[in-house]
Amino acid sequence: MDQTGIISTVVISLIILVILIIGVRSMIRRATTGCCGAGDEIKPIYPEDRDLSHYPYCYRLRVEGISCQNCVNRIQNAFHKQNGLYARVNRHKKEAVVYAKQEQTQDVLEKVVTSLGYQVTGFTAVDK
Numbered sequence: 001m002d003q004t005g006i007i008s009t010v011v012i013s014l015i016i017l018v019i020l021i022i023g024v025r026s027m028i029r030r031a032t033t034g035c036c037g038a039g040d041e042i043k044p045i046y047p048e049d050r051d052l053s054h055y056p057y058c059y060r061l062r063v064e065g066i067s068c069q070n071c072v073n074r075i076q077n078a079f080h081k082q083n084g085l086y087a088r089v090n091r092h093k094k095e096a097v098v099y100a101k102q103e104q105t106q107d108v109l110e111k112v113v114t115s116l117g118y119q120v121t122g123f124t125a126v127d128k
Contacts (some may be wrong), residue, residue: 042073047080052128055086055099059106062122063113066091071118078112097126 066072072089075096079087084101098109110120 042070042077044073045077045080047086050086052086052099055084055101056128057100057103058126058128059098059100059104059109060122060124060126061096061098061109061113061120063089063094063096063118064121065118066094074116075113075118078116082112 063075066075066089068091072091075089076087079085079096079098085104086099087096089096096113098104106123110123113120
């Protein structure tokens, strides 16, 4: 093998090594901080009234982009900050079930989710 071939092999090996290092660092960061790279864990907040019998209306939203517990907490917290709403988000089903004390419009509930950067792909009013 001539000197040009050796140099080419070394350069290609270094490029592959850098790509591997970046990939491993990214994987470790996601495993320790969640996919959102939030750094700190997002703590859940809850409404004062968690008694579901006080929430006569129920809605199911299909949400794309939920991939970690930080995503779940971010969406639930946004609903819980709204007066009269209580939510449970399931990242495996990619859905949010929202309980409301008063009837809500689809637009209002979708805006809570889309304002966070997630996409609502389905909406259903559910009989409790």
